[in-house]
Amino acid sequence: xxxxxxAPSEPRERRRSRQGAAAVRRYGLVxxxxxxLPLFALLAPAFATYGNALIVLQSVAVxxxxxxxxxxxxxxxxxxLSAGACVGFVVMITATTMVRFNLTGGTAVVAGLAAGLVVxxxxxxxxxxxxxxxxxATLGTMxxxxxxxxxVTSGQSVSAGMTVDGAPAPGRxxxxxxxxxxxxxxxxxxxxxxxxxxxVAVHVFLVHTRWGRALYAIGGNAEAAxxxxxxxxxxxxxxxxxxxxxxxxxxxxLSARLGRGDVGAGDxxxxxxxxxxxxxxxxLGADRPNAVGTVVGALFIGVVINGLTMLxxxxxxxxxxxxxxxxxxxxxxYTGRGERKST
Amino acid sequence: MIxxxxxxxxxxxxxxxxATWALRDVTVEIRPGEVVGLIGTNGAGKSTLIRVLSGATRxxxxxxxxxxxxxxxxxxxxxxxxxxxxxxxNIDDGIVFxxxxxxxxxxxxxxxxxxxxxxxxxxxxxxxxEIAAAVGLDAPLDAPVEALPASERQRIVIxxxxxxxxxxxxxxxxxxxLSFVEAGVLLETVRDMAASGVxxxxxxxxxxxxxxxxxxxxVLRDGEVRRTLPAPVDRAAVVEAMLGDLAATPRAAxxxxxxxxxxxxxxxxxGIRTRPGxxxxxxxxxxxxxxxxxxxxxxxxxELLEQLYGLRPATGxxxxxxxxxxxxxxxxxxxxxxxxxxxxxxxxAIVPGWSVxxxxxxPRLAAHSRAGLLRRRSEQDSAAAVMxxxxxxxxxxxxxxxxxxxxxxxxxxxxxxxxxxxxxxxxDEPFRGVDVGAxxxxxxxxxxxxxxxxxxxxxxDPQEVLDLAGRILVxxxxxxxxxxxxxxxxxxxLAALMSGRAA
Numbered sequence: 001x002x003x004x005x006x007a008p009s010e011p012r013e014r015r016r017s018r019q020g021a022a023a024v025r026r027y028g029l030v031x032x033x034x035x036x037l038p039l040f041a042l043l044a045p046a047f048a049t050y051g052n053a054l055i056v057l058q059s060v061a062v063x064x065x066x067x068x069x070x071x072x073x074x075x076x077x078x079x080x081l082s083a084g085a086c087v088g089f090v091v092m093i094t095a096t097t098m099v100r101f102n103l104t105g106g107t108a109v110v111a112g113l114a115a116g117l118v119v120x121x122x123x124x125x126x127x128x129x130x131x132x133x134x135x136x137a138t139l140g141t142m143x144x145x146x147x148x149x150x151x152v153t154s155g156q157s158v159s160a161g162m163t164v165d166g167a168p169a170p171g172r173x174x175x176x177x178x179x180x181x182x183x184x185x186x187x188x189x190x191x192x193x194x195x196x197x198x199x200v201a202v203h204v205f206l207v208h209t210r211w212g213r214a215l216y217a218i219g220g221n222a223e224a225a226x227x228x229x230x231x232x233x234x235x236x237x238x239x240x241x242x243x244x245x246x247x248x249x250x251x252x253x254l255s256a257r258l259g260r261g262d263v264g265a266g267d268x269x270x271x272x273x274x275x276x277x278x279x280x281x282x283x284l285g286a287d288r289p290n291a292v293g294t295v296v297g298a299l300f301i302g303v304v305i306n307g308l309t310m311l312x313x314x315x316x317x318x319x320x321x322x323x324x325x326x327x328x329x330x331x332x333x334y335t336g337r338g339e340r341k342s343t
Numbered sequence: 344m345i346x347x348x349x350x351x352x353x354x355x356x357x358x359x360x361x362a363t364w365a366l367r368d369v370t371v372e373i374r375p376g377e378v379v380g381l382i383g384t385n386g387a388g389k390s391t392l393i394r395v396l397s398g399a400t401r402x403x404x405x406x407x408x409x410x411x412x413x414x415x416x417x418x419x420x421x422x423x424x425x426x427x428x429x430x431x432x433n434i435d436d437g438i439v440f441x442x443x444x445x446x447x448x449x450x451x452x453x454x455x456x457x458x459x460x461x462x463x464x465x466x467x468x469x470x471x472x473e474i475a476a477a478v479g480l481d482a483p484l485d486a487p488v489e490a491l492p493a494s495e496r497q498r499i500v501i502x503x504x505x506x507x508x509x510x511x512x513x514x515x516x517x518x519x520x521l522s523f524v525e526a527g528v529l530l531e532t533v534r535d536m537a538a539s540g541v542x543x544x545x546x547x548x549x550x551x552x553x554x555x556x557x558x559x560x561x562v563l564r565d566g567e568v569r570r571t572l573p574a575p576v577d578r579a580a581v582v583e584a585m586l587g588d589l590a591a592t593p594r595a596a597x598x599x600x601x602x603x604x605x606x607x608x609x610x611x612x613x614g615i616r617t618r619p620g621x622x623x624x625x626x627x628x629x630x631x632x633x634x635x636x637x638x639x640x641x642x643x644x645x646e647l648l649e650q651l652y653g654l655r656p657a658t659g660x661x662x663x664x665x666x667x668x669x670x671x672x673x674x675x676x677x678x679x680x681x682x683x684x685x686x687x688x689x690x691x692a693i694v695p696g697w698s699v700x701x702x703x704x705x706p707r708l709a710a711h712s713r714a715g716l717l718r719r720r721s722e723q724d725s726a727a728a729v730m731x732x733x734x735x736x737x738x739x740x741x742x743x744x745x746x747x748x749x750x751x752x753x754x755x756x757x758x759x760x761x762x763x764x765x766x767x768x769x770x771d772e773p774f775r776g777v778d779v780g781a782x783x784x785x786x787x788x789x790x791x792x793x794x795x796x797x798x799x800x801x802x803x804d805p806q807e808v809l810d811l812a813g814r815i816l817v818x819x820x821x822x823x824x825x826x827x828x829x830x831x832x833x834x835x836x837l838a839a840l841m842s843g844r845a846a
Contacts, residue, residue, distance in 0.1 A: 209715040211715060217694055225694075227673055227691055228673070230705075231672065
């Protein structure tokens with residue numbers, strides 16, 4: 001009998017703790033970001049300067065652009081692990097186009113975007129056509145294009161004046177192309193402008209267009225989407241294409257900022273962009289990949305990394321911190337998911 | 344007649360899930376050497392009973408006694424230890440692919456850890472040979488298990504179950520993936536098992552098998568034992584008990600007149616067959632007509648509808664409004680004006696977390712958008728229209744679908760197709776898990792909207808179809824068993840046709 005009498009109070013307690021957990025998931029990240037900013041500013045006065053804010057935004061921009069693509073690939077239940085490798089591959093392709101083949105910056109942009117589509121094409125072949133699980137398929141693509149970037153450049157970095165076949169390379173980064181990385185529009189760096197525009201575009205695409213709705217439907221219940229007449233395979237292919245193009249844009253911006261084709265330039269971007277997208281899952285209770293959340297996630301990661309750098313944390317600790325952030329975001333994204341509205 | 348003590352005796356068993364009772368006051372006894380058939384439509388409570396007996400779930404009330412002692416398994420392993428073996432419907436759950444037949448046969452020895460630290464090929468083979476011999480399985484022991492046909496794989500699973508010397512063996516639709524000959528071999532094994540003193544609970548949708556092998560048949564309906572029939576089992580009586588309320592068979596609605604005149608049929612299928620090897624037949628649905636398709640589980644209803652919706656390759660010649668129709672996928676079908684509400688609502692229609700509005704507009708996103716941008720107003724109106732027309736009880740179009748009852752969810756996933764005015768509406772078990780009120784709402788609205796379009800309603804409950812359809816096609820085991828006018832039909836006659844008795 002006691003069990004019966006106790007019964008009503010127990011669910012109420014559980015409900016309260018569940019609501020508490022939901023609130024932490026929903027607002028926790030925004031609150032944490034709001035707390036970190038004054039903390040870093042207090043500990044490192046240089047953190048809270050306009051110049052540093054631009055630096056943070058600029059580094060966030062490339063991560064964010066790539067993360068927006070990863071977000072789109074996740075909407076259908078996919079997962080693009082090749083995004084970072086795609087960034088690196090595009091950096092090498094754009095550098096090679098201008099430095100070794102002496103072509104224009106415009107050609108380099110087109111070549112970079114095309115390279116992104118090639119990566120996406122391989123992903124589509126593997127996941128949609130060959131039905132390899134997304135995670136392992138894109139892992140394979142990642143190594144494939146990391147390796148291909150090395151082969152294209154014989155394992156060397158590509159920069160103006162490098163020696164090719166005994167003679168100096170004919171070309172260099174064009175001014176127009178370099179503007180993409182270092183220029184400003186109304187005193188805002190170009191990459192930040194591109195990131196902002198792309199964020200708005202992806203948000204509108206996912207939330208307000210029928211194509212975005214279809215992508216989310218596939219991610220929510222692919223069978224229900226198929227039976228409603230949605231061509232699931234095409235949408236999944238399109239999601240990877242968007243992801244590849246976003247990574248290519250990120251690669252172009254990065255290449256322009258570096259002014260050279262560095263070996264391994266794209267390597268950090270996988271971890272950071274995936275973490276940003278996963279952190280974004282839970283922001284404001286969206287409970288699914290979403291553009292706003294990804295922007296917040298990218299900002300969060302940028303602020304943490306920059307703040308720690310300002311506090312003289314050693315550079316070699318960065319990977320550890322990013323790994324911890326990724327694991328934290330995975331736990332937040334997946335652990336609370338059972339709690340969403342029943343059925 | 345001397346009766347041995349029952350191996351298992353279930354009394355007053357009840358199981359509640361939320362507000363619904365999956366089982367109510369179920370009392371069953373099985374004696375050693377007895378094969379008891381358990382039969383019922385989907386949702387009758389068969390699976391729940393199996394889950395209770397196999398320790399997968401605990402009953403809300405009632406007791407189970409095994410060999411005279413109270414039996415309260417906390418987990419499936421407890422049940423296995425107590426001598427209850429369950430062979431589940433999906434046999435490949437019990438198979439480890441990529442290993443040999445011998446490895447699969449001796450899995451339990453491995454799991455028990457009784458074979459020392461090292462396994463040797465010779466020891467494994469010797470043990471496997473013993474286990475195989477017990478059920479007369481003569482598959483090559485070194486063959487990779489995936490090289491075996493489904494029936495042999497299933498016998499591996501059964502052999503393992505038998506090797507544990509169970510007191511009660513539960514077979515859950517063991518023949519659903521087997522051919523006729525393979526099923527015959529299985530039934531022989533079941534008989535041998537019973538002869539050796541094992542109690543067998545045999546769950547199947549195939550009446551012929553139940554008739555063949557069972558000593559008694561327990562019929563479940565709505566979670567209650569409706570009848571217990573001794574052998575020889577009368578098939579028609581079983582079907583009657585499964586479907587219930589055959590005494591009162593007047594059609595609830597007035598007979599729907601099949602529209603007269605030379606109208607071009609919405610759908611004409613020539614030489615269509617439910618599965619390879621089944622008898623081909625012709626099918627016609629006229630504008631304004633509701634065609635019922637009834638048959639027991641596995642009779643081919645779903646296969647028929649799936650062909651019409653592009654979900655599996657179409658057989659025969661299909662014509663929609665007189666034009667050739669051969670959909671490659673559901674997208675083609677939807678564009679041609681065909682709509683389909685699938686059997687499993689939660690797996691095949693519901694997107695978790697989505698609102699009523701998003702469910703309503705999902706099949707017609709293009710119609711609710713301009714230049715790709717979704718128009719909230721248009722979506723909202725459409726959802727409100729469906730809710731009004733079907734009397735959906737929900738807080739509004741933005742209510743998450745999960746907050747609606749099953750019946751109201753069903754109204755949404757059926758009703759959304761009527762927003763588009765399809766040519767042909769295909770409904771697979773539209774009333775399953777749907778309360779009586781919602782059923783009536785859906786039926787009434789369908790009848791009111793059928794003008795001009797054709798509707799096909801598939802169901803394993805003839806009563807549901809009688810209320811709605813003008814003509815009824817009966818399927819039995821993949822073959823057409825008759826097509827009758829609903830006006831002259833009774834549930835008893837339909838039940839006889841469904842059970843494979845020519846009427």
